[in-house]
Amino acid sequence: MTGGGRRYVVVGAGAVGGTIAGLLARAGRDVVAVARGPHLEALQAGGLDLRTPLGSWTVPLPAVGSVAEVGWRPGDVAVLAVKGQDTEALLDDLVAHADPSLPVVCAQNGVANERRALRRFADVHGMCVMLPAVHLEPGVVAAFGDPAPGILDLGRVPSGTDALDEEVAADLAAAGFSSHPHPAILRAKHRKLVMNLANAVVALCGTDALATDAGGELLGAVAAEGEAVLAAAGVDVASTEEDAVRRGDVFRIGEVEGVDRGGGSTWQSLTRGQGTAEGDTLNGEIALLARLHGVEAPLNVRLQQLVGRAAREGWRPGAVTPAEVLAARDA
Ligand SMILES: NC(=O)C1=CN([C@@H]2O[C@H](COP(=O)(O)OP(=O)(O)OC[C@H]3O[C@@H](n4cnc5c(N)ncnc54)[C@H](OP(=O)(O)O)[C@@H]3O)[C@@H](O)[C@H]2O)C=CC1
Ligand SMILES: CC(C)(CO)C(=O)C(=O)O
Numbered sequence: 001m002t003g004g005g006r007r008y009v010v011v012g013a014g015a016v017g018g019t020i021a022g023l024l025a026r027a028g029r030d031v032v033a034v035a036r037g038p039h040l041e042a043l044q045a046g047g048l049d050l051r052t053p054l055g056s057w058t059v060p061l062p063a064v065g066s067v068a069e070v071g072w073r074p075g076d077v078a079v080l081a082v083k084g085q086d087t088e089a090l091l092d093d094l095v096a097h098a099d100p101s102l103p104v105v106c107a108q109n110g111v112a113n114e115r116r117a118l119r120r121f122a123d124v125h126g127m128c129v130m131l132p133a134v135h136l137e138p139g140v141v142a143a144f145g146d147p148a149p150g151i152l153d154l155g156r157v158p159s160g161t162d163a164l165d166e167e168v169a170a171d172l173a174a175a176g177f178s179s180h181p182h183p184a185i186l187r188a189k190h191r192k193l194v195m196n197l198a199n200a201v202v203a204l205c206g207t208d209a210l211a212t213d214a215g216g217e218l219l220g221a222v223a224a225e226g227e228a229v230l231a232a233a234g235v236d237v238a239s240t241e242e243d244a245v246r247r248g249d250v251f252r253i254g255e256v257e258g259v260d261r262g263g264g265s266t267w268q269s270l271t272r273g274q275g276t277a278e279g280d281t282l283n284g285e286i287a288l289l290a291r292l293h294g295v296e297a298p299l300n301v302r303l304q305q306l307v308g309r310a311a312r313e314g315w316r317p318g319a320v321t322p323a324e325v326l327a328a329r330d331a
Contacts, residue, residue, distance in 0.1 A: 042139025
């Protein structure tokens with residue numbers, strides 16, 4: 001247990017949340033996971049099966065089925081690690097059970113979750129999550145970063161850092177992550193957003209399609225469209241050089257025995273048949289800004305529409321070709 005009564009309530013203990021909760025717990029921090037369905041049952045029955053290139057462990061992890069069951073107390077910090085499409089429902093629940101002064105850290109991709117949280121909570125922190133991880137089986141999470149599992153910088157939203165950021169970063173560092181307080185976290189998160197516009201491509205077209213000429217063309221065009229829209233909207237985005245400097249050689253993608261990495265988080269949503277996907281939060285951010293600023297974003301609009309439909313209708317990765325998506329640009 002950590003001193004000072006700090007407790008990390010990690011809501012959504014999947015790929016990212018499971019890795020954060022599991023490694024914080026292994027480092028002796030006080031952690032509660034909020035999970036649901038068969039994953040909750042597996043956590044409660046046998047703990048978290050956490051696999052990494054550095055080793056695999058069964059981590060005993062206190063787990064409850066909803067934020068109503070947490071028993072919130074002073075010193076708690078909520079770490080949101082659900083996908084963006086689940087944030088609104090979660091926050092509605094959270095606001096009914098936790099004090100409005102609860103610090104909320106959004107360990108999620110995109111930049112929409114912090115705004116959702118700020119409508120209900122005053123003390124909101126964004127986290128830029130560079131943590132390649134997989135959760136395809138109840139109770140099991142694999143994180144591929146080696147030697148650090150990932151980079152988890154955080155800061156207040158809209159800007160600045162405070163004592164909480166310092167404390168969380170120190171606890172994450174003790175758990176093995178690279179984590180720094182970041183005074184302009186949304187700047188970093190917008191750079192990550194540009195990268196995550198590819199999530200829908202990987203999910204729809206499959207990982208093999210990325211090695212094709214059409215796949216490469218699509219990935220480049222989707223990112224370029226995102227950059228152009230963010231520039232038209234006047235958004236402050238970290239440069240690729242700044243991003244590369246921060247990544248440095250903190251981690252590379254390692255091997256985890258017995259686990260195939262497959263694709264990113266949206267690919268995992270389709271592979272698991274989750275029924276929803278994160279397109280509205282990721283490509284939808286570009287669609288939103290394009291509409292607000294009078295510019296076009298046909299590729300991101302198409303990806304948002306397709307990945308939502310794919311999740312609803314149970315399509316598997318590979319159901320769509322890059323050429324089919326590129327056709328939206330040429331229509
Ligand atoms: N996976 C990765 O490599 C990376 C992911 N990210 C980002 O991290 C965030 C989380 O993604 P990821 O970890 O992949 O997602 P996962 O689907 O693996 O984990 C999210 C978990 O949250 C659960 N959940 C959703 N709503 C609730 C709720 N109200 N109460 C309890 N549990 C809930 C989900 O359950 P259920 O399965 O039932 O839906 C799921 O188990 C996303 O924003 C993603 O883009 C960032 C970097 C890398
Ligand atoms: C960068 C990447 C693809 C790492 O897995 C990611 O952020 C995601 O899966 O959402």
